[in-house]
Amino acid sequence: MTNYIFDISTSARWSGHPVGIVRVERELARRAQRYLGKDVAFSVFNLNTNDFHIVNDRYIDAILNGELNIDFGQALSGPVAGSLRRHLRDIALEFPLVYRLVQRMRGYRFTAPEVRAIRDQIRSLAATKSSARTLVALDEATKEIAELTTSTAVISGGLDWEYKNVRQIYHLKAKTGFRYFSIVYDLIPVNLPQYVVPHYVTLLNEYFGELLWASDGCLCISKTTQDDLQQFCRANNVDRFPTKAFPLGSDLQHDDSQHDLPFELNGKKFVLYVSTIEPRKNHRTLYEAWCHGLLSAKLDASLDRLVFIGRQGWNIGDLVHEMKTNPLTKDTILIFENVSDGLLDELYRKSAFVVFPSYYEGFGLPLAEAFARGKVCVTSGAGALKEIGPSYRIDVDPRDVLGWSSVISELLADREKVLELEKTIQTNYQSTSWDQSARSFYDALISMTA
Amino acid sequence: MEKLIGFTTYPTRYPIHGGQRRVRAFSEFYHEVGFNYESVCIYEKENYSASQVGVYDLPLERLAVEFSKVPFVSDLLSGRYAAENVGVVDHFSRLLFEKKPQAITLEQPFMWPLIKRLRESPEISKIPIVYSSQNWESPLKIEMLIRSGVDRQIALKVGKEIEALERELADASVAIFVVSEADANVYRSFAPDKPVVVVRNGVNRPQSGAIIKNADLRGLQDQRYFFFVGSAYPPNVEGICDLLLQGGLFFVPPEKSFAICGGAAGGIFRHPTYQQFLAANGERVDFFENILDDQLDALKRAAHAVILPISFGGGSNLKTAEAMASGKWIIATPTALRGFEHLLGEPGIIIADNHKTFRRAVMEIYRRPPLELSPEAVLRREVVYWDRSFDDLRQRNFRALLKLQ
Numbered sequence: 115m116t117n118y119i120f121d122i123s124t125s126a127r128w129s130g131h132p133v134g135i136v137r138v139e140r141e142l143a144r145r146a147q148r149y150l151g152k153d154v155a156f157s158v159f160n161l162n163t164n165d166f167h168i169v170n171d172r173y174i175d176a177i178l179n180g181e182l183n184i185d186f187g188q189a190l191s192g193p194v195a196g197s198l199r200r201h202l203r204d205i206a207l208e209f210p211l212v213y214r215l216v217q218r219m220r221g222y223r224f225t226a227p228e229v230r231a232i233r234d235q236i237r238s239l240a241a242t243k244s245s246a247r248t249l250v251a252l253d254e255a256t257k258e259i260a261e262l263t264t265s266t267a268v269i270s271g272g273l274d275w276e277y278k279n280v281r282q283i284y285h286l287k288a289k290t291g292f293r294y295f296s297i298v299y300d301l302i303p304v305n306l307p308q309y310v311v312p313h314y315v316t317l318l319n320e321y322f323g324e325l326l327w328a329s330d331g332c333l334c335i336s337k338t339t340q341d342d343l344q345q346f347c348r349a350n351n352v353d354r355f356p357t358k359a360f361p362l363g364s365d366l367q368h369d370d371s372q373h374d375l376p377f378e379l380n381g382k383k384f385v386l387y388v389s390t391i392e393p394r395k396n397h398r399t400l401y402e403a404w405c406h407g408l409l410s411a412k413l414d415a416s417l418d419r420l421v422f423i424g425r426q427g428w429n430i431g432d433l434v435h436e437m438k439t440n441p442l443t444k445d446t447i448l449i450f451e452n453v454s455d456g457l458l459d460e461l462y463r464k465s466a467f468v469v470f471p472s473y474y475e476g477f478g479l480p481l482a483e484a485f486a487r488g489k490v491c492v493t494s495g496a497g498a499l500k501e502i503g504p505s506y507r508i509d510v511d512p513r514d515v516l517g518w519s520s521v522i523s524e525l526l527a528d529r530e531k532v533l534e535l536e537k538t539i540q541t542n543y544q545s546t547s548w549d550q551s552a553r554s555f556y557d558a559l560i561s562m563t564a
Numbered sequence: 565m566e567k568l569i570g571f572t573t574y575p576t577r578y579p580i581h582g583g584q585r586r587v588r589a590f591s592e593f594y595h596e597v598g599f600n601y602e603s604v605c606i607y608e609k610e611n612y613s614a615s616q617v618g619v620y621d622l623p624l625e626r627l628a629v630e631f632s633k634v635p636f637v638s639d640l641l642s643g644r645y646a647a648e649n650v651g652v653v654d655h656f657s658r659l660l661f662e663k664k665p666q667a668i669t670l671e672q673p674f675m676w677p678l679i680k681r682l683r684e685s686p687e688i689s690k691i692p693i694v695y696s697s698q699n700w701e702s703p704l705k706i707e708m709l710i711r712s713g714v715d716r717q718i719a720l721k722v723g724k725e726i727e728a729l730e731r732e733l734a735d736a737s738v739a740i741f742v743v744s745e746a747d748a749n750v751y752r753s754f755a756p757d758k759p760v761v762v763v764r765n766g767v768n769r770p771q772s773g774a775i776i777k778n779a780d781l782r783g784l785q786d787q788r789y790f791f792f793v794g795s796a797y798p799p800n801v802e803g804i805c806d807l808l809l810q811g812g813l814f815f816v817p818p819e820k821s822f823a824i825c826g827g828a829a830g831g832i833f834r835h836p837t838y839q840q841f842l843a844a845n846g847e848r849v850d851f852f853e854n855i856l857d858d859q860l861d862a863l864k865r866a867a868h869a870v871i872l873p874i875s876f877g878g879g880s881n882l883k884t885a886e887a888m889a890s891g892k893w894i895i896a897t898p899t900a901l902r903g904f905e906h907l908l909g910e911p912g913i914i915i916a917d918n919h920k921t922f923r924r925a926v927m928e929i930y931r932r933p934p935l936e937l938s939p940e941a942v943l944r945r946e947v948v949y950w951d952r953s954f955d956d957l958r959q960r961n962f963r964a965l966l967k968l969q
Contacts, residue, residue, distance in 0.1 A: 281818050281847060320844050323814025350815040351927035 116563045117266045118154040119166065120146045124272025125177050126158045126169070126184040126255070129247065131425075131452050133390075134479050135299060138335070139272045140178045141363060141548045142297075142555055146269075149556030157260050157268070158184055160252065164282040166268065167256035182248045184255045207233040232377075264291035267563045271297030271333075275314075275321035284328040293330040295559060298357075300335075300476025300497075301342040302394070309394035309473060311428045326352045331562035333555060334359045335477040336498035358558035363548030364482035373457040375464060378448050383526055384419040386465035386489075388458065388480035389472065391434065391449070392427030396471040396494065396512050401437055401447065403518035408442045412523035415446050423461060425451040462487045467525055467532055471512050475499050481507075486545035490535045492521050506539050568594055569665040570603035570696070571656075571675035573639040575617040581795050582882040583698055586765060587671055589950040590696065590741075596954075597962045599666065604659065606642035606652070606675070620659055622652055636708055636798070637722055639674040643729070647677035660688055667738075667966045669694040673701060673729040680732070692966050695737040700750045702727035707876050708798055734758060738967045741957070744903035759965060761957050764903050766950035767885045770861075780859060781866060782850050783820035789850075790926065791867035791892070793860065793883055796827035799876050804828070805837040807873035807897065807922040809845070815927045818847035823863050829853035869893035869929050872900035873922060885948040888913075893935045895925045904948070911941050 120143050128136045146154045156174050157166040169177065169184075176182035206213040210229040217224055224232070260266070274280060274296065283294055303310045303318035310318065325332075326347065332355060334340035340359040347353060389395045404420050407413035426434060426449075437443045453461065462468070468484035474497040475481075484491050485503045493499050495509035510517040525532055572587060579588040587603055594601040602618075609623035624642050631637050646652045656678060660668075668691050670676060683689040706723035710716055734740055734755040741763050742748045748760045794800030804824070809832070813822070824832055829851040832838055838845055852863065864870070870887035874897050884904055887894045894913045907913060912935040916922035937945070946952060963969075 281844065284818055316840055319812065320814075320841055323812050323841070323844060324818060326814055327817040351924070351931070352815065 115265060117263070118146070118150045118563075119157045119168070119260055119266060119268045120150075120154055121157045121159060121166065121268055121270045121272070121278075122169065122174075122177055123158045123270075123277040124274075125180070126182075127186070127277055128180070128273075129183055132180060134477075135271070135273055137479075138297065138299075138362060140180070142271060142552055144178050145549065145552035145556070149552065149560070155260070158186075158252070158256065159278045159283075160186060161277070161279060162187065164279055164286060166260035166262070167252065168258050168260050170255060170257050173250065173255050176248065180247070182250060182255075185249050185251050187252060262286065262290040262292035264293075266290075266292035267330075267559075268292060268294050269297075269559065270294065275317050280321055280324040280328045284324060287328065293563065294328055295331045295333065295562060296325060296329045298325075298332045298334045298339055298343050300339050300474075301346055302474055302476065304346055305342060306394070306474055309392075322346060323350070326350055326354075329355050331355050331559070332357045333558055333562075335362055336501055338498035338501060339476045356562055358562065360554040360558055361546045361551055362477055362479055362482065363551035364479065364486040364545050365547045373454070373460040375457075375460060376448070376450060379419060379421070379464070381417075382419045383417055383466045384421045384448075384464075385467060385469055385522060385526065386421050386423065386461055386484075387469045387471075388423045388462075388483070389470070390424045390427045391422060391430050393429055394473050395424075395427075396473050397422060397430070398433055399471050399512055399515055399518055400469060400522075401433060401443065402515040403522060404447060405440070405442050406515060406519040407523045408446065410519075410523075412519070413446075413526065415442070418446065418526055420447045421461065421465070422447065422449045423451070423453050423458065424449075459487070462489060465489065466529075467492065469518075469522070470494065470499060471510070471518060472496060472499065473512050478502055482545065485539060485543050488536050488540035488543070490525065490532050490539065492518070492525070503539070503543055506535070506543055565600045566598060567663055567665040568599045568601045568667050568669055568694075569660065569663055570601060570669040570671055571679060572603050572605040572671040573607065573642045573674050575605055575607050575612055575621050576603045577618055578616055582765065583671065585882055586698060589766065589953065590669075590763075592950075593954045593957065597958075601669075602663070603671070604656065606646050606678075608638050608642075620655075622646075622655060625649075631718070631722060634709065634714055634718060634722065635712055636705070639672065640705075640722065640726060643674040643677045646675065647681045653678065653681055657682055657685065657688070660691070665691060666968055667692045667694055669696050670733060671696050672698050673726065673733045676729045676733045676736075680736075692738040692968070693733070693736050694966065695733050695740045695751075697730075697740060697742045697747060697751065699743065700730070700747050702730060704876075711802060711876070712798060730754065739965050745905065746902060759960075761960070761965075762903075763957055764948075764953045765882045765885050766948050766953040767882065767889045769949050769951070770889075781863060784823055784850055784863070784866070787820050788868045788930065789821050789823055789866075790895075790930075791823050791825070791864050791870045791890075792828075792873070793825040793864075793886075794828035796831055798831075799874055800826075800828040801831035801835060803873040803875045803897070804832055804871075805835045806875055807916075807919050808871065808926065809835075809837045810919055811923070812841040812844055813848045814844065815923065816848055816930055818844065820848060820850050821930070822849045823852060823867065824849055825852040825855050825860055825863060827853065864890050864892075867892055868934060869895060869926075871926065872896035874900040888945045888948040891935065891937055891942060891945065893929050893932070895922065895929060897922070906947070907945065910944060911935075911937060 122139060122143050124136055124139050156169045158169060159166055173182055206216055210226050213229050214224050287294060303315050304322055307315040332343055334343055334357055337359045340357050343357055387400060391397050400420060408415055437447045462484055467490040470478060470481050470491060470493040472494055476498055478499045481491055481493060481499055481502045492508045492510060494512035495507060496512055508521060510521055574584060576584050576587045579585045591601040604620040606622055606624050607617060624638060624645055668679060702723045705726055706719045709719035709722060731754050734751050737758060740751045740758055740760045742751055742760055743765055745762055748762050751760050792804060830853055833851055870890055870892050872884055872887055876899060881900055884900050888907060895916060898915060898917050914925045916925045
């Protein structure tokens with residue numbers, strides 16, 4: 115008889131818009147009792163004492179809904195300057211003339227209706243984000259330190275390099291004999307370190323190195339990641355745990371509320387790219403391709419838009435500066451971040467088609483989300499992208515700027531072709547729901563723990 | 565008993581490093597063939613206390629001369645300084661007149677400028693010279709300097725000066741002793757008419773019945789671990805960092821699995837390659853920088869394998885001989901096995917010449933059971949003991965070799 119503990123340390127600490135890993139942890143944790151039984155417990159890992167604490171039942175839903183954080187007794191930190199800037203912006207938006215003057219000094223021109231639209235949009239986003247998040251002390255949020263025995267199986271699938279100490283977990287296992295099962299998202303820091311924030315390269319290489327000894331089974335979010343993990347194990351001559359792959363779900367949370375598109379997209383045709391903006395995601399190729407399309411008059415600057423949904427990541431400031439200052443792109447490439455699930459759903463549906471030129475992916479959740487909405491997708495086919503919708507993807511080499519430019523301008527100009535492709539996708543593409551994903555995940559887990 | 569005087573660039577009273585141990589072994593051999601041997605030197609005073617030096621040894625005075633700011637050339641500077649300083653020349657001249665040795669030996673070529681100067685005296689010029697090489701020094705020094713960041717042109721200039729010393733000394737010697745067949749070929753090309761004898765580096769036989777009590781193995785107690793020992797000599801630090809530590813030690817669990825001993829320990833710990841995964845490496849490595857012989861022996865005896873990740877350098881290596889004598893698994897570079905080529909293919913010796921193959925060998929040996937050698941294999945490894953190193957020399961007429969009456 116296995117006693118399962120699902121660790122939700124990442125959800126308990128995460129306070130921002132949920133990124134992919136946070137989302138996976140929450141979606142799977144929500145369904146844990148369905149597949150593992152009512153006795154499954156939820157834990158958080160205390161980095162100060164290297165113990166797993168069992169979370170009080172009454173707080174679990176709030177944590178998984180992103181409404182409650184646990185205070186582990188460490189100093190809170192955050193970009194004060196950013197917060198102050200946002201506060202000043204909000205005040206200025208209450209007085210459109212002031213906002214327009216400030217923006218004019220920064221080189222931007224807005225009309226009064228545009229300023230009001232921006233204000234409404236920000237208010238709407240703020241309302242979505244700030245659903246009165248609660249902070250609860252560790253002692254209050256948890257009831258006991260987990261009793262770990264040889265029949266315990268701990269499931270871990272968060273940002274473990276940040277919120278756990280895998281090396282200490284190895285030592286804890288040596289003392290107690292419990293088993294540790296981890297979700298592996300990708301091995302990009304090991305195989306393609308050039309695409310990872312420098313500090314994280316060492317941190318993540320160390321994490322994977324120690325995981326070789328701490329884990330008793332790894333559940334990978336794609337066959338590609340499973341292959342990469344097995345290659346890493348072979349490279350280290352380690353063959354001590356099973357690996358299995360499971361698909362991620364691609365259904366966004368249902369949202370009945372009405373979501374207006376950003377005013378800049380009113381009456382426009384737009385191509386959508388949903389991804390953090392960072393070098394690996396290859397926004398550069400799209401930018402160059404877009405410029406080429408405009409310069410060669412294959413794209414219409416008054417009508418066509420390229421939309422990036424995602425926060426600005428590392429080592430991308432120069433590109434964003436180029437996009438925002440280049441007369442060709444400053445009004446035709448638009449960036450939105452902290453977009454709600456409802457608005458994202460609307461953006462997918464209203465987009466002309468979706469693009470994904472990334473150099474490598476461990477899964478590529480936005481591609482699955484786009485196909486699930488019947489959208490035509492142009493991708494690089496790199497990494498795990500090749501596993502998603504192989505019969506429906508249009509693949510272009512991620513370094514082929516002219517190829518991307520050509521495909522984008524052709525599809526934007528040929529609505530009929532896009533509709534035809536969409537029809538095929540909508541009829542035939544089998545998307546994976548989070549329920550199906552969870553079933554695959556827990557089947558694989560149970561077979562490993564049996 | 566007849567006398568031999570040896571000139572070195574380090575004192576030999578308490579043999580610690582490889583060169584000192586080799587001098588001690590030669591001293592015992594000379595005694596065996598009827599000569600009382602005494603070595604004298606110009607030494608770096610920063611590295612030796614008064615109790616460690618001999619009565620005739622003199623410290624190197626640092627002068628603002630060519631190469632004085634170049635690292636790792638104090639040996640070259642010692643010979644130059646001795647030759648150019650009247651007081652030093654007089655000191656050693658008096659010594660030779662007083663001791664009246666039958667021959668002068670030079671450990672390495674660096675003191676040759678002094679001997680050349682001393683040989684301006686007709687009496688001293690009649691004393692036969694023996695060149696006791698420990699490496700082919702010139703290319704070794706060039707590589708070491710370039711790896712240390714010294715300007716290539718300066719490194720080449722230093723190397724050229726050393727090669728000139730080696731050639732001159734080989735030409736002036738009655739016999740040349742070298743550490744490997746590869747080095748022998750070099751010196752035969754320098755001085756084709758001179759006898760060149762290979763005397764491999766070796767180790768002392770273990771004292772029978774010696775038992776190491778209460779040795780502190782720290783976190784390595786009851787662990788399967790790899791043993792490494794090396795001085796602070798740069799090839800030792802570079803070798804282990806390049807061949808083993810690059811990429812982390814994640815192929816072993818976070819438990820003590822490596823004993824890194826000797827002067828190299830500090831350099832390895834501070835090296836960026838080690839520091840990159842400091843916490844993870846700290847779980848796997850125990851350092852023994854200042855280690856007593858007893859503890860070193862205990863660590864070696866309890867080790868699963870000995871690693872010799874030496875990627876450059878010349879000569880034959882004392883550490884290699886010690887590893888052979890240990891009867892353990894050995895993972896070594898071809899460079900580390902120089903001088904022991906006759907043991908290639910022996911059971912338990914794995915050769916790896918790059919980062920990938922070296923790490924792979926370590927990973928695989930970690931999984932293997934402890935090495936068990938047959939009695940025949942044990943016997944074949946015994947050629948590494950010092951008493952066997954002189955087998956070739958012993959078969960010759962030593963007095964005739966030195967052209968003595």
